Amino acid sequence: MGRAAVVPRPRLAIEYWLLAYRRRWKGSLLTSFLSPILFLAAMGLGLGSLVDAEVGSGRDLGGLDYLDFLAPGLLAGNAMMLAVNESTYPVLGGFKWYRTYMAMAASPLRSRDILLAHFAYMAFRVTLASFVFLGVMAAFGAVSSPLAVLAPICAALCGMAFATPTAAFVATRTNGDNFSTYTRFVIMPMFLFSGIFYPVSQLPVVLEQIAWLTPVWHGVRLCRALSTGSGVEWELAGHLGYLVALILAGTLLAQQTFTRRLYE
Amino acid sequence: MQSEPAGPAAGVCCRSSYDCNRKARCPYPHRVSLIAAWGLTKRFGDFTAVDGIDFEVQRGEVFGFLGPNGAGKSSTMRMIGCVSDPTGGALRILGMDPSREGTRIRSRLGAVPQQDNLDEELSVAENLYVYGRYFDLPRSVLRARIAELLDFVQLTERADDQVEPLSGGMKRRLTIARALISDPEVLLLDEPSTGLDPQARHVVWERLWTLKRRGVTQVLTTHYMDEAEQLCDRLVVMDRGKIVAEGSPRQLIERYCTREVVEVRTHGQAAAMADALRRLGESPEAPAADTPHERGPSSDQLYERAEELPDRVLLYTDQSERLMAQLGGVEHESVLVRRSTLEDVFLHLTGRSLVD
Numbered sequence: 001m002g003r004a005a006v007v008p009r010p011r012l013a014i015e016y017w018l019l020a021y022r023r024r025w026k027g028s029l030l031t032s033f034l035s036p037i038l039f040l041a042a043m044g045l046g047l048g049s050l051v052d053a054e055v056g057s058g059r060d061l062g063g064l065d066y067l068d069f070l071a072p073g074l075l076a077g078n079a080m081m082l083a084v085n086e087s088t089y090p091v092l093g094g095f096k097w098y099r100t101y102m103a104m105a106a107s108p109l110r111s112r113d114i115l116l117a118h119f120a121y122m123a124f125r126v127t128l129a130s131f132v133f134l135g136v137m138a139a140f141g142a143v144s145s146p147l148a149v150l151a152p153i154c155a156a157l158c159g160m161a162f163a164t165p166t167a168a169f170v171a172t173r174t175n176g177d178n179f180s181t182y183t184r185f186v187i188m189p190m191f192l193f194s195g196i197f198y199p200v201s202q203l204p205v206v207l208e209q210i211a212w213l214t215p216v217w218h219g220v221r222l223c224r225a226l227s228t229g230s231g232v233e234w235e236l237a238g239h240l241g242y243l244v245a246l247i248l249a250g251t252l253l254a255q256q257t258f259t260r261r262l263y264e
Numbered sequence: 265m266q267s268e269p270a271g272p273a274a275g276v277c278c279r280s281s282y283d284c285n286r287k288a289r290c291p292y293p294h295r296v297s298l299i300a301a302w303g304l305t306k307r308f309g310d311f312t313a314v315d316g317i318d319f320e321v322q323r324g325e326v327f328g329f330l331g332p333n334g335a336g337k338s339s340t341m342r343m344i345g346c347v348s349d350p351t352g353g354a355l356r357i358l359g360m361d362p363s364r365e366g367t368r369i370r371s372r373l374g375a376v377p378q379q380d381n382l383d384e385e386l387s388v389a390e391n392l393y394v395y396g397r398y399f400d401l402p403r404s405v406l407r408a409r410i411a412e413l414l415d416f417v418q419l420t421e422r423a424d425d426q427v428e429p430l431s432g433g434m435k436r437r438l439t440i441a442r443a444l445i446s447d448p449e450v451l452l453l454d455e456p457s458t459g460l461d462p463q464a465r466h467v468v469w470e471r472l473w474t475l476k477r478r479g480v481t482q483v484l485t486t487h488y489m490d491e492a493e494q495l496c497d498r499l500v501v502m503d504r505g506k507i508v509a510e511g512s513p514r515q516l517i518e519r520y521c522t523r524e525v526v527e528v529r530t531h532g533q534a535a536a537m538a539d540a541l542r543r544l545g546e547s548p549e550a551p552a553a554d555t556p557h558e559r560g561p562s563s564d565q566l567y568e569r570a571e572e573l574p575d576r577v578l579l580y581t582d583q584s585e586r587l588m589a590q591l592g593g594v595e596h597e598s599v600l601v602r603r604s605t606l607e608d609v610f611l612h613l614t615g616r617s618l619v620d
Contacts (some may be wrong), residue, residue, distance in 0.1 A: 009400075016383075016394040023385050099381035105347050107398035107446075108371040263349050264308070 013109055013117030016100070021121070032129040035078060036136040043197070044070050044140060060199060064228060071142035072227035073196035075133050075151060076158045076219035079126050083159030084187050086122045087166040088179045094118065095171065095261055102262070111259040119164060119251065126159040127152055137227070145229025154226060157243045158219025162187075164250025171257035195220045218242045298323050298358060298450060298481055299344060305352030306339045313339040315505035316353060321450075321483055326476050328492045328499035329485040330606070332614050335502040337485035338378055341454045344483060345375045358449065371399060374443030378454040380435050384428040388419055388438055391427060392445055399446040406445070413441040417471060433464025440471065451475065453484040457491060469494055489607040503614040513606050520612055521604040522568050522580040526587055529576045529597040538572045540594045541579065566590065580608070 021028075048066035055061060061069045094101040104114045130152030137143050166182075193207060194200065194217040200208045211217045218239040225231025297320035306314040314336040321327040329337040342348035343355060346366040355362055357369045382391050389410055396406040414420045417437035427435065436456065443451060456472065457465040472495055476482060486492050492499055493513045501509040501516070509516055530537045544566070567581035581587050584601050591599060 012397050012400055015397050019390060019394055020383065020385060098383065099377075099379065100383065102347075102377065103381040103383075103395070104398060106345055106370065106373075106375040106377065107395065108367045108400075109398050110367055263347060 010113045010116040010120060013104055013113055014120050016104075017117060017121035018124075021125070028125070028129075029132065032132040033136065036074065036133045039074050039078075040067065040071060040136065040140050040142065043074075044142065060202070062199075062228075062230070067140065067142050068144060068228060069224070070197065071137045071140065072148075072151060072223035073220045075130060075137065075155045075227070076216060076223045077191050077194075077196045078133055079130050079155035079159035079219065080162050080187065080216050081191065082129055083122060083126050083163040084166055084183060086125055087163035088170055088182070089176060091118070091167045091170040092173060092176055096174075101258075105262045111262050112255060114262070115167070115251075115254050115258045119160065119167070119254075122163050123156055123160050126163075127156040130155040130159075143227055145227060147229055148227040151223045151226040154222040154240070154243075155219060157240070157247065158215055158222070161215040161219070161243045161246040161250070164247050164254055166250075168250055168254035168257045171254065171261045190214045190216045215243055215246055297321060297356075299483065300356045301353065303353035304340070304343065304350055304355055306336070306343060306348065307351045312505050314343070317500075317502070317505075317507045319500055319507065319510070321481065323481055324479050325497045326472075326482040326484070326495050328496035329483075329502055330487065330489075330492045330496075330499050330610060331485075331502035332487060334504075335614070336505040337502055338454055340502070341452060341483070341485050345373060345452050346370050347375075371446065372449045374446060374448035374451045376436075376439050376443045376451070376453045376456055378458070380439050382427050382435060382438060382442070385426065387424050387426055388430070389414065389423040391438060392442055395442045396445040401446065409445060409447075413444055416444075416474075417441040418467070431464070433460050433467060436460060436464070436468055437471065440468070444475075448480075450481045450483060453482060455485055455487070457486075457488065465491075489605055489610055493606045501610060501613050508613050509609070516606060516609045517604050520609045523582050523604060524580075524584045525602055525604050525608060526567070526579040526581055526584055526591075527576050527600040527602065528579065528591065528594070529599070530595075531597055533595075534572050534574060534577055537594060537596060538570060538577050541570060541577055544590055544594060578608075580604070 044067035048070065051061075051066040055066075101114050101118075105111070109117075133155070134143070134148060134152050137148075170179075193203065194211050194214045196216075200211040200217065203211065221231070222236060222239045222243075225236055299319075299321040301320075302318050303316045304314060304318070305312065305316050317336075317340065319327075329335075329340060331337050339348065343350050343362070344357060346357070346362040346369050349363060358372055360369050362369055383394070386394070392410045392413060393406055396409065401409070410423075411420075414423055417440060419434060419438060419441070422430065422434065427438065430438070440453075440456070443453075453472070457468045460468065469491065472482065472484075476495065482495070484491075484495065496513060498512050499510070499516070500507045509520060511519060528537065528541070566583060566587050567579040569580040571578040571580070579587060588599065588601065
């Protein structure tokens with residue numbers, strides 16, 4: 001037929017997600033603004049004034065005001081929440097309700113292109129929301145280092161460390177029955193016990209050690225170090241490595257479950 | 265491929281592919297099929313959806329898979345579309361093996377799935393645009409082709425409207441346009457008109473008929489006899505994963521059915537009337553009708569087969585005039601003589617009982 005062979009690439013499918021996002025960016029950005037404002041006002045300023053009076057910028061918070069301590073933690077936690085949202089129902093919908101993935105699978109795109117495109121879009125969403133979050137943090141005066149501009153990237157990595165294995169799992173589901181259980185009993189405890197609201201050293205030793213294993217703790221440590229400009233460098237490399245390793249593992253897993261689901 | 269391909273029939277070129285470059289020197293009859301399957305099988309766990317079927321589709325023809333729900337039509341279609349891996353047998357599409365060259369094959373196919381999977385939040389034109397981008401078509405090419413295709417499926421006025429509020433028929437036409445965006449060599453249609461109202465179905469058929477005239481090869485599944493009769497050059501009837509008959513609609517009717525069907529209506533006394541008709545027929549009923557069979561040479565029998573329904577008896581006959589003349593002796597409400605249709609063949613081959 002004399003036409004060049006199609007070279008499938010994830011970017012071809014990313015265009016779809018961006019086009020779809022154009023329809024909802026206003027609402028999504030508004031949420032990205034409001035959520036940090038509410039959290040930082042209520043907990044950072046409200047609760048923070050009590051904490052600062054009691055603890056007095058003590059040793060436990062690493063010499064930080066409560067707002068400065070809390071804000072970067074919330075940045076990472078917020079990224080996790082958003083990434084989990086984006087990788088549950090939208091992924092199941094791609095197979096089942098909207099059948100977006102099925103439409104893509106009938107084209108030259110391969111399962112790898114399909115999932116990488118969606119992951120790239122999720123990363124884009126989470127990064128964008130995290131930069132908005134950082135902007136709100138700055139407005140609250142909760143940023144004390146120029147390195148903070150890198151924090152949203154780390155928050156997005158934290159989010160994707162959740163999104164990739166979550167999507168891999170969702171691809172094996174026929175309905176969304178377990179999703180709220182997953183959010184309530186897996187994600188929510190991590191939000192509460194992984195060093196966002198207080199240092200994990202305050203926890204019993206067992207819980208503290210469990211917290212070290214959660215991706216969100218690593219994300220929180222990264223964001224806090226970058227936003228306050230104080231942290232041990234080799235430790236940060238370890239956090240980054242841990243998150244990247246999880247993203248790679250999650251992507252490989254998703255490659256398997258997506259392929260099985262798409263071509264069954 | 266998990267199992268050894270069954271291979272082509274003896275005495276036929278082993279290459280089978282329509283791109284074969286040894287065509288001139290090959291001593292065997294050469295297969296020039298666009299699509300060829302031997303012993304094609306699809307199993308889901310213990311369930312065998314497609315049970316070792318053979319078929320070939322030639323360039324330019326409209327080929328149909330006809331069968332009741334659950335016959336394995338869609339599973340076959342998904343394998344042809346390279347979105348489902350066969351569990352046995354061999355399949356060649358455009359001369360290529362789907363398990364190794366799925367991407368290349370799919371770049372030359374257009375697929376209309378059974379369930380529409382348009383993006384309902386995007387506009388009509390945007391749906392075509394993103395799909396064209398999956399095929400890496402440049403924007404400039406797409407712009408022209410979208411306009412052309414929207415005109416073809418009569419959706420030009422709705423180009424910028426969101427898809428969600430469109431009618432079922434419009435969505436179906438848009439899905440067909442989307443499948444044509446890459447100018448495919450083969451168009452795959454899985455139940456193209458299921459769920460549409462009569463007007464919408466006829467518009468879809470008319471469009472498919474136009475494509476056929478333009479020489480686009482089409483493979484479709486359907487359980488509508490009229491659809492198969494109107495569109496298909498050749499078709500296979502599938503039942504429980506197997507092919508039970510193959511031919512053109514006319515051939516199938518000639519082979520598996522009589523020329524005409526006489527429908528004798530009654531007031532709910534079908535059983536009694538069937539007895540009377542049976543006596544009238546002088547001859548016993550045709551061989552047990554529970555297994556599909558080909559017709560023997562036509563005989564002097566008044567009718568070949570009788571079928572009893574709640575309100576009428578169907579008499580399959582080549583001698584309707586003689587039969588009509590004799591009907592006066594049997595009490596009935598009304599009589600209708602009609603030509604046999606593919607539906608008669610279909611019901612004969614796959615039975616009247618409901619398969620779920």
